[in-house]
Amino acid sequence: MNIDRNVLDWMLEVRTPWLTDVVTVITNLGGTAASWAIAAAITIALVVRRHRVEAVMVAGAMFTGLFVMSGLKLVFRRDRPPFPERLVDEATHSFPSGHAMMSAILVCVVAAVIVRLAAPRWRAPWVFALLACWTLLIGLSRVYLGAHWLTDVLAGWLFGAAWAALWIWGVVWFERKRQQVGQTSLS
Structure with missing residues (x-):
């Protein structure tokens, strides 16, 4: 796509050594290991506090999201941007961006x-803005480093948000059904 090439060319123009170092740190904060560590810590904290449903939502969305993302990469089989534009070497296909998709899943379920x-003080708009900025920075870091085309990242965010929404909806639906069954058995 023309927009992909134009955005990558612009990223090449703004690259500097110090900015590349900063962006590399950002991309690593959204990588598989970091996302899984964050999700695991949140899941454990929720289980310890006896919020099992929310723990299942976080762990379930992340775990199944990994399989969905991997499956989508196999279906689309899109090549990554070429070298020398690419500053990172990745073995998987490009579409959708795994960093963008998994960070979007994590951000959405954490927001839920x-x-x-x-x-109430933690439900302030700035908290959700920080979460959104985190996934935005991670996705854009992938384009800057040439690991993905812009449309890979956009698709990753969309697929991730949709997958998280499905899990959030499923948890709400499950809880309503469980409450209905509980009320019926009391009648």
Whole structure:
């Protein structure tokens, strides 16, 4: 796509050594290991606090999201941007961006947990803005480093948000059904 090439060319123009170092740190914060460590810590904290449903939502969305993302990469089989534009070497296909998709899943389910469980002060707009900025920076870092085309990242965010929404909806639906069954058995 023309927009992909234009955005990558612009990223090449703004690359500097110090900015590349900063962007590399950002991309690593959104990588598989970091996302899984964050998700695991949140899941464990939720289980310890006896919020099992929310723990299942976080762990389930991330775990199944990994399989969905890997499956989409196999279906689309899109090549990554060429070298020398690419500053990172990746073995998997490009579409959708795994960093963008998994960070979007994590951000969305964490936002849902905050809405469901957190004190009102943690439901402030700045908290959700920080979460959104985190996934935005991660996705854009992948384009800057030439690991992905812009459309790979956009698709990753969309697929990730959709997958998280499906899990969030499923948890809400499950809880309503469970409450209905509980009310029926009391009648």
